Structure formats: C-alpha cells, structure tokens
Amino acid sequence: MNCNSHEHNKKYTRRDFLTKTSLGMGAVTLGSLLNTNSMLGNYNTDSLNPNLRLPHFAPKAKRVIYLFQSGAPSQLDIFDYKPTLVNLTGKELPSSVRGDQRLTGMTAGQATFPMVGSVFNFKQHGQSGAWMSDLMPYTSKIVDDLCFIKSMHTSEINHDPAVTFLQSGSNLPGRPSIGSWVSYGLGTDNKNLPEFVVLVTKNKSGQPLYARSWGNGFLPSKHQGVQFRSGKDAVLYLENPPGVNHESRKEQLEYLKKLEDINYRDIGDPEILSKISQYEMAFRMQTSVPEVMDISSEPEYIFDLYGEDSKNPGTFAANCLLARKLAEKDVKFIQLYHQGWDQHGSLNKDIKVQCKETDQATAALIQDLKQRGLLEDTLVIWGGEFGRTAYTQGRISDPGYGRDHHPKCFTIFMAGAGIKKGITIGATDEFGYNIAERPVHIHDFQATLLHLLGVDHEKMTYKHQGRRYRLTDVHGNVVNEILS
Amino acid sequence: MDLDLFFGRFHSLIVHLPVGFIFLIIFFELYYGFLKKELNNKLVTLSWFFCFASSLFSSISGYLLSSRGHYIDENLFVHKIFGFILVGVSLLSWLGRTSFIKFKLSFRNKSILNFGVLILLSITGHLGGNLTHGSKYLTEFLPIQIKNSVAINQNIDKNIDSIYIYKDLVSPIFESKCVSCHNSEIKRGELDMSSLVSLIKGGNSGKIVDKTNPRQSELFKRITLAQDNIKFMPSDGEPTSYYEKNLILWWIKNLSESDQLIKPSEVSDEMKYVFNHLYSLDFEQKTWDKRLKLQKLKGFKEIDPKKFEIKFISSQKKYITVKCLNEKSEIDFKDLEEISNHIVYFDVYEGQLDDSSIKNILSFKNLVKLDLKHNAITDKGLKLISVLENLEVINLIGTNVTEKSLDIFEEFKSLKRVYLWKSGIKNDQIDSFNQKQNKITLVGSVK
Numbered sequence: 001m002n003c004n005s006h007e008h009n010k011k012y013t014r015r016d017f018l019t020k021t022s023l024g025m026g027a028v029t030l031g032s033l034l035n036t037n038s039m040l041g042n043y044n045t046d047s048l049n050p051n052l053r054l055p056h057f058a059p060k061a062k063r064v065i066y067l068f069q070s071g072a073p074s075q076l077d078i079f080d081y082k083p084t085l086v087n088l089t090g091k092e093l094p095s096s097v098r099g100d101q102r103l104t105g106m107t108a109g110q111a112t113f114p115m116v117g118s119v120f121n122f123k124q125h126g127q128s129g130a131w132m133s134d135l136m137p138y139t140s141k142i143v144d145d146l147c148f149i150k151s152m153h154t155s156e157i158n159h160d161p162a163v164t165f166l167q168s169g170s171n172l173p174g175r176p177s178i179g180s181w182v183s184y185g186l187g188t189d190n191k192n193l194p195e196f197v198v199l200v201t202k203n204k205s206g207q208p209l210y211a212r213s214w215g216n217g218f219l220p221s222k223h224q225g226v227q228f229r230s231g232k233d234a235v236l237y238l239e240n241p242p243g244v245n246h247e248s249r250k251e252q253l254e255y256l257k258k259l260e261d262i263n264y265r266d267i268g269d270p271e272i273l274s275k276i277s278q279y280e281m282a283f284r285m286q287t288s289v290p291e292v293m294d295i296s297s298e299p300e301y302i303f304d305l306y307g308e309d310s311k312n313p314g315t316f317a318a319n320c321l322l323a324r325k326l327a328e329k330d331v332k333f334i335q336l337y338h339q340g341w342d343q344h345g346s347l348n349k350d351i352k353v354q355c356k357e358t359d360q361a362t363a364a365l366i367q368d369l370k371q372r373g374l375l376e377d378t379l380v381i382w383g384g385e386f387g388r389t390a391y392t393q394g395r396i397s398d399p400g401y402g403r404d405h406h407p408k409c410f411t412i413f414m415a416g417a418g419i420k421k422g423i424t425i426g427a428t429d430e431f432g433y434n435i436a437e438r439p440v441h442i443h444d445f446q447a448t449l450l451h452l453l454g455v456d457h458e459k460m461t462y463k464h465q466g467r468r469y470r471l472t473d474v475h476g477n478v479v480n481e482i483l484s
Numbered sequence: 485m486d487l488d489l490f491f492g493r494f495h496s497l498i499v500h501l502p503v504g505f506i507f508l509i510i511f512f513e514l515y516y517g518f519l520k521k522e523l524n525n526k527l528v529t530l531s532w533f534f535c536f537a538s539s540l541f542s543s544i545s546g547y548l549l550s551s552r553g554h555y556i557d558e559n560l561f562v563h564k565i566f567g568f569i570l571v572g573v574s575l576l577s578w579l580g581r582t583s584f585i586k587f588k589l590s591f592r593n594k595s596i597l598n599f600g601v602l603i604l605l606s607i608t609g610h611l612g613g614n615l616t617h618g619s620k621y622l623t624e625f626l627p628i629q630i631k632n633s634v635a636i637n638q639n640i641d642k643n644i645d646s647i648y649i650y651k652d653l654v655s656p657i658f659e660s661k662c663v664s665c666h667n668s669e670i671k672r673g674e675l676d677m678s679s680l681v682s683l684i685k686g687g688n689s690g691k692i693v694d695k696t697n698p699r700q701s702e703l704f705k706r707i708t709l710a711q712d713n714i715k716f717m718p719s720d721g722e723p724t725s726y727y728e729k730n731l732i733l734w735w736i737k738n739l740s741e742s743d744q745l746i747k748p749s750e751v752s753d754e755m756k757y758v759f760n761h762l763y764s765l766d767f768e769q770k771t772w773d774k775r776l777k778l779q780k781l782k783g784f785k786e787i788d789p790k791k792f793e794i795k796f797i798s799s800q801k802k803y804i805t806v807k808c809l810n811e812k813s814e815i816d817f818k819d820l821e822e823i824s825n826h827i828v829y830f831d832v833y834e835g836q837l838d839d840s841s842i843k844n845i846l847s848f849k850n851l852v853k854l855d856l857k858h859n860a861i862t863d864k865g866l867k868l869i870s871v872l873e874n875l876e877v878i879n880l881i882g883t884n885v886t887e888k889s890l891d892i893f894e895e896f897k898s899l900k901r902v903y904l905w906k907s908g909i910k911n912d913q914i915d916s917f918n919q920k921q922n923k924i925t926l927v928g929s930v931k
Contacts, residue, residue, distance in 0.1 A: 055798045058773040058828075305930060367930040373857070373879040373903035454798050 054185045055454025060418025060483075062189065062377040064182070064449065065323050065334045065369075067362060069354075070163065071207045071341030072384040074403050075411040076432050077118040077351055080150055081131040084430040085390055086117030093391045097433050104157055106344060106393060107404040113391035115431065116401045119348050128422030135355040138363035144422040145366060145375075146413045147482050151426025151435045154386050154407045154442045159207040159342065162385035162407065166442055167213045169471045176217035176462075178446065179333035181471045182453060183223040184216075185460050189330035192288035194226040194281065196333045197326055201357070202230055202314030204339040214335060218464040222274045222281075225335065228322070230314030234293045238285055246286070253279055292325050305368060307360040317361035324368050327378050341384055344393050345402035366415050375416040379452055383412025390432045409435050412445070418452045420484045440479055447476035451483070492549030499546065499612065501538035505531060506574070506605055510598045517591070525581070532578035539574050543567045546612075559664075563611040570604045577601060616721055618660050644767060650680050650743040653763065654735045657728045658683075661718045680743055698736040707732065730758045772828070772852045772876060772898075778802045784822045791816060797828065803850075805829035808836055817844040824848050828874075834858040839865035850874050857881040857903075863888040873897040882906040887913050893924050905929045 076082060093113040107113075120133035123140070130143035139146075156162035161171040168175035176184070183195035198214045214225025228234045240249050257276055264272040295311075298321065303310050309317035316338050323334045338358055343350050362382060369375040387410025388403035395401075409428045415421075427437040447457040450471065457476055461468035509531040516523045546567055550560055577597055580589035589597065613621065647653065658677045664670075666677040666687075675687030686692045692702040699705075706717040707724045716723075724732070734755055738744075748767050751759070759765040780801045787794055793807040804826045808815050815836050820827065827848045832855060837845075842865040845851065851872055861883040869875070876898050880889075886908040893899055904914060904926055914928040 053799050057800065058798045058803055364930075370927055371903070371905045371929050373855070373877075373881060373905075373927070376853070376877060376879075376901070376903075 054460065056456045056459055057454050059452065059454025060377070061379040061416065061452040063327055063330065063332050063334070064179075064379045064381065064453070065327060065336070065365070066178075067320075067336045067358070067365075067380065067382045068338070069341050069358070069382065069384040070209060070337050070339045071159065071343075072162075072386045072388060072405065072410070073341040073354065074118075074343065074347060074351060074388040075150070075409070076388060076390060076403070077120055077347065078133050078135050078355070079131065079148060079411040079413075080409075080428055080432050081122040081133075082117060082390070082428075082430060082432040084117075085115050085432055088115050089117045090114050090396060093431065093433070097429070097431050101408065102157065104405050107389070107391075110393070114396060115390055116392040116396050116403075126422060128424070130422070130424055135351060136359040136363075138360040142363050142366055142415075145370065146415050147419045147421065148411060148413045148424040149426055149440050149445075149479070149482070150409070150411045150424060150428060151437060151439050152383070152387075152410045152412050152442070152445065153435060153439055154410075156386065157405050157407050159385060159405075160210070162405075163207075163209075163213055166385050168217065169443065169446055169473055173210075173212050173215075174217055175469065176219045176223065176471070177212075177214050177225065178449065178471060179214055179225050179335055180216040180219050180223040181450075181460065182333045184219045184462070185455055186332060186453060189332060191281075192284045193292065193326070193329055193331050194285075195331065196223065196225040196335070197331050198225040198227045198335050198337065199319040199322060200227065200229075200337045201316045201319060201339065206339040206342050209337055209339065213337075218469070219462060220270060220274045222277055225333075228289070228293065230318065234289050235282075235285060238282055238289060240286070249286075250283065253283055288329075292329055293322065295321060295325070302368070306364040309357070310361065310364075316357050317364075320361040320365040324365055324372075324374070327369065327374055328372070343388070343402060344404060346400040347388075347402050348400040369416065377417045379417045379419065379449070380415045381412065381449070382414075384410065386410055406433075408433065414482070418484055420482055423482065425479070425481050438481070441475070443472045443476035444479055446472050448479045448482070451478045488548045489552055491545055492547075492552065493545075495542060495545035495549045496616070498538060499542045499609075502535055502542055502570070502574070503605060503609060505535040505538055506601055509535065510602060513594070513598060517595070529578065529581045529583075532574065532581055536571070536574040536578045539567075539571045543571050559611070559615055563608060563615060566604060566608040566611065570601070570608055573597065573601055573604060618721055621722070644748050644765065645745065647746045647765070648743045649735060649738070649746050653731060653746070653759070655680075657724065657732065661721065661724060661728075665718075684739075684741065693736045693739055695736060695739045698733050701736050704729075704733055704736060727758045727761045730755070731762060734758070772874060773803065776803075776828070776850050776852075776874065778826060778850065781823065781826050787819050787823075791819065794823075802826065803828040805831070807831040808833045814841070815844070817847070821847070825850055828852045829855075831855040832857075832859055835860070837861065837865075839868070843868050845869055846872065848872070853877040853879075855879040856883055859883055861885060863892065866892050867895075870895040876900045877902075879903045880907050884908055890917050893917075893926070894921070896924075899924050901925050901927065903927050 076085065091114065093115050098113065102108075118133060120135050122131050122133050124130065125132050125140045126142075126144040128144050130146070130148060132140040132143060134140075154162055154165060156165045156171050164173055165171045167177045169178075177196075179196035179198075186195075188195045196214065200209060211227070214227070216222075216224035226235060229236065233239060240246070244252075256279060260272055260276050264276075295318070302321070306317045306321050309315040310321050312318055316336065319336050323336060326334050338354075340350075340354055343354075366375065366380055369378055369380070387406040387408070389406040391404075393402040393404045409432070425438055426435065426440055428434065429436045450457040450460065457470060457472045457478075461470050463469075509528065512523065512531075513528070546564070550564060577589075577594075579585055580587060580594070580597070610622075642652070662677045665672045666675045668676050668678055668682070671687075673687045673689070675692065676682035676685075684691070684693060686702075689702055692706075694701045706715060707729060709716040711723060718724075751767065756765075756767045759767070781796075781804070791809060793809060795805050797803040797805055804823055806820065806827050806829065808831060810833050813836060815832070824847045828850055830845065830848060830851055830853070835858065837856060837859045839860070839862055842856075842861060845854065846869060849872070852874055854869075854872075854875060854877070857879045858881065861880065863885055866878075866880075866885055866889050870892050873896075875896055877900060879902075881903050882905070884907070885904070887910075889909065890913065893902060900923070902924065905928060909926070909928070911928040911931065914926040917924075917926055
C-alpha cells in the first residue's frame with residue numbers, strides 16, 4: 001500500500017503546493033526517475049533526459065537471476081567442509097565457541113549441544129579446488145565458474161524476518177524488495193514483459209512464502225514482482241474471459257484509459273498511472289507471456305541438460321529453463337523460490353531430495369547461459385536466508401541429525417557478470433560456527449548486487465513519509481574482492 | 485687543500501645577492517619611470533655597482549664549485565655561460581649610469597637592457613636551481629590537473645606487462661639523484677651508474693649491489709646513512725625518498741644481469757603500493773570504463789528508433805549501446821556516424837552483416853562488446869576487425885569462423901572472451917586453445 005497517495009485532491013495539498021512552488025522541478029515525481037523512454041538517448045541528451053540518473057556508472061550486469069533457497073540450506077553439508085566437526089561428532093560444542101549468542105526457542109532448551117559433522121563426503125573440485133560435498137555432483141563440475149562467499153551473516157534468526165531482511169534490507173515488512181528497487185531504478189529493457197518476474201517451485205511445503213517478499217513496498221505498484229505460475233494460466237486473470245476477443249479487449253482498454261485519464265486529471269494519484277500502465281502491460285503480456293512460457297521448441301539436449309524434471313512445468317528445473325528464456329527476453333530481475341530447506345531433523349535424508357531437485361538445473365542454467373554468451377551480462381545468485389548450526393537439533397542418530405537456524409554464518413555462491421570466477425572469499429572457524437575471515441553482511445551483499453547493476457546503493461533513494469529510504473538502509477559496503 | 489671548494493660552496497649563499505639587488509633596482513627604475521619622476525642618480529649608480537660586484541663574486545665562487553666537477557657538463561655549461569654574460573651585462577648597466585666615462589644610456593636603451601638583465605637572471609637562476617634541486621623540484625607539487633595539461637609527469641603510461649624493472653622503474657631514480665656525479669665521464673669513486681652493466685660492476689669499494697644481502701649492499705647503505713654523514717648519498721640535492729629506497733631495495737633483492745620485465749603476479753601488495761606511489765602504476769586490470777577516455781555526449785541527431793535501439797549505458801552519458809533491429813536487412817552505418825566513437829556495445833541482428841559489410845564496424849573505435857551471432861561471418865571478416873583495440877568480447881555463435889580464427893583471436897589487443905557455440909570451431913579445439921594461453925577464454929557448447 002502506498003501511504004503517500006492522498007485520497008482526494010492529491011495535486012493540491014499544502015505540502016505539494018509548497019514543494020512545487022519552492023523547488024520547481026522538484027515536483028517531478030521520483031517515480032518517473034527512469035522509464036524506458038528516458039533511457040532512449042536519441043535527441044539532445046540534456047534537455048530531454050534531465051532525469052536520467054541511473055545507472056550511476058557502467059553496469060557489469062544487465063539482469064539478475066536469483067535462485068532463492070527458502071528455509072536455509074545447510075552450508076555445513078554442502079559447501080563448508082569442516083573435518084574438525086566430523087572428528088568431534090557427538091562431543092559438546094565448546095561454550096567458548098558459542099559464547100552468549102542467542103539461539104532459537106527450538107534448541108535453546110536443549111540440555112546438550114553435541115557437534116555433528118556432515119555425513120556426506122567432501123572433495124575439492126576444478127582448478128580452483130573448491131570444496132563441495134557429493135550432494136551436488138553437477139554444481140561440483142562448474143565450480144571454476146562460481147564465486148563462493150562462505151562468510152555471509154545476517155541479523156535475523158527466524159525465517160520470515162530473515163527472508164524479509166534479505167529481500168528488502170529490513171526485517172520489518174513494508175520495504176520494497178530488491179527486484180522492485182531494480183525495476184524502479186533501472187526500468188525495463190523489454191516493454192512487453194514485467195521487469196521483475198517471480199517463479200515459485202510448485203507443490204513444495206515448509207516455511208511459507210509471502211507475496212510481499214517480491215512486493216513493491218512504498219514504491220509505485222508497477223514495480224512489484226509478477227509471479228508466473230505453471231499450468232494453463234501463467235499469470236492469473238491475464239486471458240480474456242470467454243466470449244471476449246482480442247479486438248474488443250483492446251477497444252475496451254482504450255476507453256478505460258480515457259476514463260482513467262480524466263480521473264487522474266481530477267485526483268492526480270500516481271497509482272492511477274500505475275494502473276493504466278499495468279492494464280496496457282497485461283494486454284501486451286497476453287501475447288508475450290504464452291510465447292516465453294512455451295518450451296515446446298526447446299531441443300531434447302537442452303531438456304537433458306536441465307534434467308528430467310525440466311519437462312514437468314512448475315518444478316525447479318522447469319523454472320530454471322524458463323529463467324533462461326526470460327533472461328533472453330531481457331527481463332531485469334528473475335527470482336526463483338524453492339522451499340523445503342528448513343531441516344531441523346532428518347537432515348541427512350531430506351537434504352538429498354532438496355539437492356536432487358536443484359543441483360542439476362542450477363548447473364545447467366549457468367552452463368546454458370554461458371554457452372549462449374548470456375552469462376556475460378547476467379548475474380546468477382544461489383543461496384538461502386541464513387545458515388544452519390554446527391550442533392545437532394535432537395539426537396544425532398534415529399531418525400537422523402538436524403540443524404537449527406544459524407544467522408552467524410552461511411554460504412552463498414554467485415556466477416556471471418562482473419564476478420570473479422573460481423574464487424572463494426571469507427571463511428568460518430574450524431567448528432563452522434563463527435566467521436574467521438572477511439564477514440559479508442546481508443547489506444554488503446545487497447550493495448554489491450546493486451553495484452554490479454551500475455547503481456551506487458547510497459544514491460538510489462526513494463522519499464517516503466518524510467525521509468529517504470535505500471535498500472541498504474544506512475549500511476552496506478561493496479565487496480570489492482569478488483568484482484572482476 | 486680544498487680552499488677552492490671552501491670558497492666555492494659560498495656560491496649558493498652569494499648567488500642570492502645579485503638576484504635581490506637587480507630585482508630591487510629594476511623595480512625602482514620601472515616605478516619611477518612610470519611616474520615620470522626623478523630618481524636619485526647616485527643611489528642608482530651605486531646599486532648597479534652592487535649588482536655587478538655581487539654577480540662577479542657569485543660567478544667566481546660558482547666557477548670554483550663547478551671545477552670540482554660533480555655536475556653533468558651539459559647542464560652546468562649553460563648555467564656557467566649565462567652567469568658570465570650576466571656579469572658582463574650588469575657591468576655594462578653600471579658603467580652606462582656612471583659619470584666617469586662618456587658613454588650614457590638613453591631611457592629606451594636602459595629599459596631594453598633592464599629587460600635583458602631580468603630574462604638572463606631568471607634563466608640563470610632557474611638553471612642553477614635545477615642543478616641543486618633537480619629539474620622536477622619546481623613542478624613537483626603543481627596541482628595534478630595543471631600538471632597533466634602541460635604534460636610533465638613521470639607516470640608510466642605503458643601496459644603493466646611491458647614495463648622493464650631497471651629501465652622504467654629504477655634508472656629514473658638514479659638519473660635524477662646519482663648520475664650527475666656517477667656517469668661514464670665523471671665517475672666519482674670510479675662508479676658509473678648510468679647503465680645496468682656498469683652499476684653491477686661497481687666502483688672503488690667493489691660491488692655496490694649484493695643480491696644475497698641487499699641491506700648490506702654499499703648502494704643501499706649509502707642512501708640510508710644519517711644525512712649528516714660524510715658518506716651519505718646523494719651528497720647534494722634531494723635525498724632518496726622512502727618509496728625510492730623501498731624500490732631500490734626490492735630491485736637489489738631481485739637483481740639480474742639483464743633487465744627483466746616486471747611480473748605483476750610476483751609483486752607483493754606492499755611493492756604495488758610503492759610503484760603506484762612513484763609512478764601511478766596500476767596493477768589492477770583496468771576495466772574498459774576506466775580505460776576509455778571519452779567526453780560526455782552533449783547531443784546528437786535523432787536516429788530512427790525502428791532501425792536501432794540506442795541507449796546510454798549509464799547516466800554519465802559517455803557510452804552507448806546499439807542494438808540493430810529487425811526492420812532492415814542491412815545496417816545503415818551512416819546514421820551512426822555521429823555517435824560512432826561512443827558506441828561500446830554493438831548488437832547485430834541475425835543475418836545483417838557479412839564479410840564485406842563488417843568493415844563498417846571499424847569506425848567504432850571504442851567498441852568493447854560485439855555480438856555477431858548468426859551472421860555469415862568467416863575467418864576473413866574476423867581478420868578485418870582484429871585491429872579494434874578495445875574489443876574485449878565477441879559473440880560468434882552460429883557464425884562460420886573456423887580454426888583459422890584461433891590465430892586471429894590472438895591478434896586482438898584487448899580480447900578476453902569469445903563465444904563460439906554452433907560455429908565452425910569445435911570443443912576440442914577450444915579446449916586446447918584455452919590450455920595454451922590464459923589471456924583469452926573461448927567458450928563453446930556445454931560438454
């Protein structure tokens with residue numbers, strides 16, 4: 001909801017009157033900061049594009065594919081190899097390691113905190129020698145294209161605040177998500193598709209997902225993420241109702257636009273403009289969405305690459321394939337959500353399923369983008385909202401160990417535009433509990449992401465309720481070590 | 485006895501007297517001439533006598549100092565000659581104002597002569613300053629913007645992997661601080677520091693550089709002694725700076741008989757800092773947007789949006805990305821003439837370009853990324869554009885290039901990545917090329 005918009009007479013509030021008269025051009029809505037047309041530089045560049053302020057500098061990445069692993073995958077079983085933990089399995093985690101860090105209510109009451117090493121085998125892979133467990137055989141093969149950050153940390157210990165924090169820079173709901181900021185700041189490269197598309201793996205359970213994770217917060221609503229679903233209607237209510245044909249729909253929209261224009265002249269609420277542009281976008285999407293969702297023309301070897309799931313719409317693999325197609329169509333921010341990583345018990349069994357669902361398609365997506373030359377300007381990110389503990393939740397055997405939420409350290413990886421290949425930065429201590437080297441906070445990660453898109457995270461702001469907001473609030477430093 | 489040197493060293497003291505005298509009297513004459521007032525003639529004549537006398541003593545002491553010969557001859561010569569001329573001219577100026585010879589200077593001739601004296605004095609003084617402080621002394625702290633605009637900087641403007649350690653990094657220090665006394669002609673202490681060979685040979689006290697024990701090397705010891713030590717070097721002028729000492733020590737440690745290229749991968753971070761401080765050497769690989777020097781584009785004629793999608797890459801409005809649209813089968817390069825230097829990304833639509841029309845791309849001098857996918861380009865066409873020296877990425881997916889292009893890739897100056905899926909180059913050829921060198925990465929199909 002946009003609290004900025006007044007119900008009546010938006011144009012004539014005292015505050016607006018003063019702003020317009022005192023600042024003149026200041027009244028130009030920030031919402032028009034950058035639309036497609038102002039990016040077109042044909043004509044006198046100064047007089048026609050006074051608002052072209054973004055990107056601040058030449059971007060390395062034109063688009064982002066964020067493979068979000070909701071529920072927090074265990075870094076200790078996939079990436080962060082800790083032989084000490086394996087050797088000390090069953091022994092109590094030294095209290096000096098844990099310190100007085102807070103725990104969740106789920107394990108705070110545990111009498112003991114026995115350490116548990118991963119039951120999976122770790123090996124070094126590629127020329128870069130990156131450690132990976134055998135849970136991800138496909139991703140292991142492409143480690144030389146990846147950049148691992150093993151020292152991520154967050155301020156939040158529970159799922160929803162942590163996801164909200166990661167996606168919007170604040171643990172409280174109501175701020176715009178990363179994709180919305182990107183859409184607002186950088187505009188579109190393809191006016192027939194939304195700038196921000198969300199794909200959620202179907203039939204998964206676990207921690208719930210809320211649409212506000214891809215919400216626009218206080219930004220104009222046209223910047224919110226649009227979820228493409230599997231099945232008949234990729235975008236709900238996009239198709240014309242039975243009996244209405246394309247032509248009459250077009251005519252209907254034209255009349256609607258006239259009415260809305262009158263409405264806007266009266267009231268001046270920018271949400272009306274948003275609504276008009278969304279109607280028009282929806283109309284264009286009636287042809288563009290079915291086109292991009294159609295995977296029937298993909299050759300068999302592409303399906304083989306992404307794995308057997310890729311022919312089954314709505315799976316992670318099928319969504320990865322779609323992500324590539326959306327990237328080819330220049331969609332700016334493509335976010336996949338895959339639930340089910342929240343393994344408090346039987347982790348050693350359940351994590352195999354999760355990895356099987358995601359490993360091959362993730363590797364396939366990166367390779368497929370690479371062979372098409374798209375990895376040149378596409379940034380791919382894989383990771384969850386926090387890490388998991390070095391000690392077990394519940395008993396180690398029967399039915400299997402579990403790991404609780406652990407915000408103090410976790411691993412993510414990135415690949416593609418502007419990122420160094422085959423490197424690992426940051427490290428955790430030998431217990432995998434605290435960060436030993438180069439901590440990277442969520443805000444640092446967000447600052448780096450924006451930097452790759454050519455945006456100075458300190459300069460992209462939006463004024464709301466009397467103050468200017470940024471994605472990174474008042475924090476964040478670009479992680480220069482990973483930039484190529 | 486070193487009496488000559490004792491008196492000689494007074495040169496740097498006495499030399500300031502004529503400077504002050506001459507400027508003062510000339511300003512007086514100018515001022516009174518401007519006001520058309522009479523000046524006390526006796527005082528003027530007396531002043532000019534002081535000018536002549538002090539410049540005479542300066543030049544005598546200077547001559548004594550120079551005869552000990554630890555200055556480079558060519559620099560000294562002009563200073564010396566100008567000094568003598570100045571003595572002569574000031575004598576003339578004095579005589580022209582006295583009453584005991586018939587010769588009198590008219591007002592006009594006085595002015596001309598005064599002007600000449602000023603010029604002579606400035607040049608002689610400046611040359612003298614150069615001798616003691618080095619020629620960069622005056623401009624060292626000039627604001628960098630002005631410095632660049634008059635192009636006197638010692639920054640090395642070479643690619644980081646083509647810099648010689650001795651020739652480019654070490655010898656400039658020796659040239660400015662040591663070679664004036666230690667060259668092939670003067671050779672104080674039998675030491676010639678003007679070439680690497682003679683340096684390694686050493687002087688009276690034997691070798692001056694010892695690779696096995698750099699800190700005990702005579703050269704390093706001499707430049708790091710207490711400054712009032714008689715053996716401290718350089719005995720005149722600016723001592724070596726902290727960074728220069730670091731660089732010299734590093735050079736001795738890595739000494740080799742022949743001059744070597746610097747290997748960026750083997751230079752420690754600390755030394756990188758030293759090089760950066762001394763020569764603005766940047767060991768970071770410069771990305772294209774920091775390398776290209778383009779001005780902001782003010783405006784240009786409208787270009788048909790049906791033919792091209794044209795965008796600024798950033799709000800700096802320097803770099804443009806151009807995507808050719810499907811509307812026409814041939815590209816109207818004429819439309820792009822005005823912005824050709826600003827185009828950094830160029831994206832050609834399928835089937836718009838062939839081996840002959842590709843030459844038009846040569847006008848995009850600052851092109852960084854070129855997308856030629858699914859165009860009928862062969863090795864011949866690729867060869868044509870290999871002179872584009874900023875090109876870093878080429879997409880050749882679905883083109884007809886063959887293994888002959890592998891050699892052409894290496895001709896590109898800045899090339900980093902080439903995409904070759906569905907082209908005439910196969911994966912095993914790509915693999916062997918990638919293994920052979922590490923400058924360019926070829927990307928084929930997924931294995």
